[in-house]
Amino acid sequence: MSSHTNHDEANVDKIILGDQEVLKSDLLTLNMGPQHPATHGVLRVEIKTDSEIVVDAIPHLGYLHRCFEKHAENLDYRGVIPFVDRMDYLAAMSMEWGYALTVEKMLGTEVPKRAEYIRILVAELQRIASHLVFFGTYAIDIGAFTPFLYAFQDREEILRLFEELSGARMLYNYIWIGGVWNDISDSQLARITTFCDKFEIELQKYHNLVGENKIFIGRTANVGVITKEVAFDYGATGPVLRGSGVKWDLRKDRTYGMYERFEFDIPVGTGEKGTVGDCWDRYHVRILEMFESIKIIRQVLAGIEEGPVMGKVPKIIKVPAGEIYMRTECPRGELGYHLISDGGKTPYRLKVKSSCFTHVSILPAIAPGLMIADMVAAIGSIDIVLGEVDR
Amino acid sequence: MHNQIVQFLNNSVGGCNAVINAPVGAVGDQSITVNAANILEVCKALKASSEFEFNVLQVITGTDYPDKIEISYILASFSKNLEVILKANLPRGDKFNLPKINSVEAVWSAANFQERETYDMIGVEFVGHPDFRRILCPYDWDGHPLRKDYIVQEKYLDMVVDPPAKNNTDDQLFGKRLKEELGDPKRVSASWKDSSPGSDAAEATEAKDGE
Helix, strand or coil: CCCCCCCCCCCCCEEEECCEEEECCCCEEEEECCCEHHHCECCEEEEEEECCEEEEEEEECCCCCCCHHHHHCCCCCCCCHHHHHCCCCCCHHHHHHHHHHHHHHHHCCCCCHHHHHHHHHHHHHHHHHHHHHHHHHHHHHHCCCHHHHHHHHHHHHHHHHHHHHHCCCCCCCCEECCEECCCCCHHHHHHHHHHHHHHHHHHHHHHHHHCCCHHHHHHHCCCCCCCHHHHHHCCCCHHHHHHCCCCCCHHHHCCCCCHHHCCCCCCCCCCCCCCCCCHHHHHHHHHHHHHHHHHHHHHHHHHCCCCCCECCCCCCCCCCCEEEEEEEEECCEEEEEEEEECCCCCCCEEEEECHHHHHHCCHHHHCCCCEHHHHHHHHHHHCCCHHHHHC | CHHHHHHHHHHHCCCCCCEEECCCCCCCCCEEEECHHHHHHHHHHHHHCCCCCCCEEEEEEEEECCCCEEEEEEEEECCCCEEEEEEEEECCCECCECCEEECCCCCCCCHHHHHHHHHHHHCCEEECCCCCCCCCCCCCCCCCCCCCCCCCCCEECCEECCCHHHCCHHHHHHHHHHHHHCCCCCCCCCCCCCCCCCCHHHHHHHHHHHC
């Protein structure tokens, strides 16, 4: 089946732990997943352990593989959107936006101003919702149950709003090619304002409760360190890259939508509690990103204009022949669509560059030397969604 | 930018034969095609060059055309904020004789998973890959799904793939019926029973009243 490096053959006698050289015991192979609550879905990690220490971790993917790319070749351009939702089901709005941008760029469609505002609004709310899931589940991974309930309470408000907007709680099919499906009402905008005011205070509380907790710091600081070099080598993006101290955000660096109009900062990991690029840094970057999202949402609410929400799109979309690679900043990292069209009604090839897929590949690099329990902390901190990994 | 890259490649990697593919229409991205045999040197040169510094491999993907397989390497530079699509053409080969290309795993570790996925989906062998096997499909799966002539195997481990009994025919028929009955796509709400005159429900009520 596999031909990966066999650690039993190398270094038969001794391994080095810290600065000690100890006798090597037999390696134990442990399967983490696919049905394991800490792997956030159906990820299977084959762990080779020497007592409590992980020697090697081999991720096995594909338990949720639906071959989205093949489906996309048989669907018209509008019909792809619901499938896109099902990749990263915790951030479906961001997935849709990236796809819509890709096709719009090829078609040359002009999106109405109001639709652009709404898109940023829902994308940033989605970022908050997605990071809240991370916050809650990560606390569970570490062993604290209560933050999960707090996080889901706030997330629920966002989901309810999305449900009113689109009719669905998680798989929205809301951002369409040319605009958005449905207009947002003034009362909904007012609700978002109230939510932001309330949530900003709550979020600070959550962070004080979890992030500054001594046990939490003990479990995450200096654990699972991804250095800048490793992050670049493995092509990490999003909060994982920023957690390693690299100031890179597509919203600023290769701006799309109307992000250039808004003021916000890019939080990076600073190694406040341990080393730059450890689990705590990645956690902290996400918390700070939520504050930045609130900042953006407030500016959107102040500047939103009246007008139509759907641009002019032909009834049957035929994308001109050619190719395009478009990336956007999703909650979990950069999402890229590589669209090749032959001028027909369906994409000739639609490749998705998934950030989660890339991030899983970092696991074998950071796992050796961790304890099994820290492995859980490391997997949780890169925040993967298996729907996007396997597509 | 593409012109400079092509010039740089032709100067530094002998025989790589880099050319720009202009976009077909007015829209879309440009790409650069290089000789498939030189892909490893090209990638090394692009990463090492101080002018471009392509320090991140975004994605490796393949596209199946009737006469060739096109492998695209999408590279990005986070320090110089650049992005380029690098292409290499391979023959299609067949099941027992897959096309081969050198692995770039030594240049970027990100290529490890990307090349495995490309092999799994398109069927291209990456020579020199340290851990070469499928990634998304089961390890003993047959065929490469994203090839245009792919036909799904009938049986996998004595299990019927896509059995007719598991086909959701009810759902398909329902969708078909909706389309026929409600020509207007905006009228798709089938949750409520239609009680307007002439509909089934109205007729049923009338029949009941008649009794």
